[in-house]
Amino acid sequence: MAxxxxxxxxxxxxxxxxxxxxxxxxVVTTWMKVKNGYPLENSWGKPMYPNGGGEAMERIRLISQENAQLRAELGSLKDRMAVLERxxxxxxxxxxAEIDSLATKQLN
Structure with a gap:
């Protein structure tokens, strides 16, 4: 049958x-991944990270450290905001009455 x-x-x-x-x-998908910092995938679907060297790792470490500091500061600000809302x-x-009870606790 032809x-x-x-x-x-x-x-x-x-x-x-x-x-x-x-x-x-x-091509567009690969370009968007590279542009936005996502890892590329090899033929088996595993992520391939470009060799960034020591400078990139140092930047990641500094950004991670700054992120931890900002999260701690945000937590304390949330606590203060809760007190102000209350x-x-x-x-x-x-x-x-609560202020008076705290004042009497400090005197004792």
Whole structure:
């Protein structure tokens, strides 16, 4: 059973467009990964990280350290904000009573 040449002629442009579109999508995807710092993948799907050398590792270490400091500062600011929200929303009489109880604790 042979295929009619007119069918092959009708399907061929669609196949060529599909191949070109898939190659273009692969190029764009790879470019976006590189641009945004994502690792590329080898043929087995495992991530391949470029050899950044010591300078890149030092930058990563410094950024990680700064990130830890900022997280600690953010935690303390959240605690302070919770206290301020409680002060703003509590009734004045309850707040005055709590301040008085703290003052008496310090005197004892």
């Amino acid at each position: 295929l009619d040449p007119s069918i092959i002629e009708a399907i061929a442009p669609v196949g060529v467009v599909a191949v070109i579109a898939s190659m273009g999508a692969w 002060i703003a929303t509590d009734k004045p009489s309850m707040l005055a």
